[in-house]
Amino acid sequence: MSGTNSERELIAEGPAVILVEPQLGENIGMVARAMANFGLAELRLVKPRDGWPSEKARAAASKADHVIDATKVFDTLEEAIADLNFVYATTARERYGFKPVRSPVTAAETLRAKFKAGEKTGVLFGRERWGLTNEEVALADEIVTFPVNPAFASLNIAQAVLLMSYEWMKTGLDDVAATPFLAVEQRPSTKEQVFGLFEHLEEALDSRGYFHPPAKKPKMVDNLRAVISRRGFTEQEISVFRGVIRSLDRFPRRWSKTTGRVEPPENDDEA
Amino acid sequence: MSGTNSERELIAEGPAVILVEPQLGENIGMVARAMANFGLAELRLVKPRDGWPSEKARAAASKADHVIDATKVFDTLEEAIADLNFVYATTARERYGFKPVRSPVTAAETLRAKFKAGEKTGVLFGRERWGLTNEEVALADEIVTFPVNPAFASLNIAQAVLLMSYEWMKTGLDDVAATPFLAVEQRPSTKEQVFGLFEHLEEALDSRGYFHPPAKKPKMVDNLRAVISRRGFTEQEISVFRGVIRSLDRFPRRWSKTTGRVEPPENDDEA
Known part of the structure; x- marks a missing residue:
């Protein structure tokens, strides 16, 4: 300080x-x-x-x-x-x-x-x-x-x-709410970007049998979308979330980007 | 503090x-x-x-x-x-x-x-x-x-x-201008009280030949009234001012209220 x-x-x-x-x-x-x-x-x-x-x-x-x-x-x-x-x-x-x-x-x-x-x-x-x-x-x-x-x-x-x-x-300030520096500027996401996130996540979950039984899928999708979008997303947040989903979806546990393979001590079930 | x-x-x-x-x-x-x-x-x-x-x-x-x-x-x-x-x-x-x-x-x-x-x-x-x-x-x-x-x-x-x-x-305050204590409450004076002050002062001055030459008296009175009343008076201020005038008007220098006479080291010219 x-x-x-x-x-x-x-x-x-x-x-x-x-x-x-x-x-x-x-x-x-x-x-x-x-x-x-x-x-x-x-x-x-x-x-x-x-x-x-x-x-x-x-x-x-x-x-x-x-x-x-x-x-x-x-x-x-x-x-x-x-x-x-x-x-x-x-x-x-x-x-x-x-x-x-x-x-x-x-x-x-x-x-x-x-x-x-x-x-x-x-x-x-x-x-x-x-x-x-x-x-x-x-x-x-x-x-x-x-x-x-x-x-x-x-x-x-x-x-x-x-x-x-x-x-x-x-x-002497124009506005008592003004601060000497600001957060990194973030643009609110568009709905298209939000829908892209929903689809990405739902596809990854669907391929693992997350929506079970199938009859409940519509209601489960509604709930999921409500939970993850309760606060508005920024573009940056959408980007971070999609990176997270991609990582969870594509790679097994203990996957090394360097060696391109699953590392010891033991192979992961999903590998 | x-x-x-x-x-x-x-x-x-x-x-x-x-x-x-x-x-x-x-x-x-x-x-x-x-x-x-x-x-x-x-x-x-x-x-x-x-x-x-x-x-x-x-x-x-x-x-x-x-x-x-x-x-x-x-x-x-x-x-x-x-x-x-x-x-x-x-x-x-x-x-x-x-x-x-x-x-x-x-x-x-x-x-x-x-x-x-x-x-x-x-x-x-x-x-x-x-x-x-x-x-x-x-x-x-x-x-x-x-x-x-x-x-x-x-x-x-x-x-x-x-x-x-x-x-x-x-x-948590109702009003950021509020203070934990206040000045002694003062009521604004009425015009009658202000006029009383003017008359009191002008009479005391007049009896000493302050308004000289006589032809200028109306203008001098105007100026005096303007100067002493530029800021609005409170009742208390009027009272304080009249006490001041009374004291200056009635008593000679070094007058003692206790003994009722002018005190040494020397008698005042006005005594």
Whole structure:
């Protein structure tokens, strides 16, 4: 699940991520990695406890060097967001206040709309242990909170950044059902191809006395056809099935394509 | 951002998460924590490198004990998924094959539909370093892959489980815009309340000669009203604003409500 590929497009735009008094370098690094995965690149730190730069952060960032190298450090949250137009505060706890509270989906849509309109935006994330203070939340425009298990709400900052970055990325997709790669393209089979399969199989079975007694053959054929075609076939599947029937039909057990004969330890009855 | 609360509803249902040959106990713990946050509870391990149980896993699970305690260990992937009806394989790399490839949103919707229909489902996650083998992917029904930055695709297993669990949780919500708590309810103000604010402010300003020269007063009032009411007021905001005006209007600088007089270090000019 890992790998930086310099030949592909590096997405690096969108809201700033602002960590307020983060304590562990590892967490800062995991935040940078989460951001890079989903195309965010601007990380700001307010008074990181263990200083900056941080080798632990760089190691945990798993090669998100473009985020680590561009990280800016500030003495106060006010300075860290001074140039921004619109800021979200993330919080897991209910806060007494008048600020609108948004889901990550709604917040990401708002951030994308403001990004398209040329506004500078940011998302605040609090300390590992106790998040943001009320005074810090008060500096934001709106609140974003995650839909977690009521009895187990325990997202760390890297996880919260990951989810917010992921929702940001999704708002840039034309279609949330789109995937970066697709299955091998398969064309649905035609009915003629399906009938060819039926006949091939039924002939091979008939020659072995499968349809017994003869009076029951029509009903047995109906059932067989219903079972093997319950899901629609693709052309490739028809081709694979016919290869299977051909092999079972033509060759005895332990037949070697190389030597053209049945191999030891013992000859097969059918050989 | 942390806290287990036993008085609230503990959600524990949905697809099994199957980790194939996970190496680090910490990662298994972070997976359990991610699952618990979003209401998943059934963790299965195929040949965990460092054995099971794992104290490192329990520590990293951050009190997701209900997931850790119920974790089952299997010798083979086939055994681990034997009782399931439908299985996704997660992969970051394109695979040659005919399996449908789904986005997390589509996969989560499919898993939710099957859950509602009573089917048992699961999601496979590969080893830390190199994911799932083609043979393991072949055991799944469909593939799910994440929409990551093309030049920086580096999700670890705990992050991948977090995103999949989060999408699962969202499919159980009536509305993705819903949040677990809301802002303090605010009623939009009536026009009468807005007019009251205007009059209050304008009277206080007028008594200080703000509207100067008098001929410009109508235009100045228009501008002032436009500026302060560009965004609609709520009743609470009107109330806060009127308190502000009252305070500015009535009291001199450094006025103490406690002593009822202007306090040192120096008397204010207006006192």
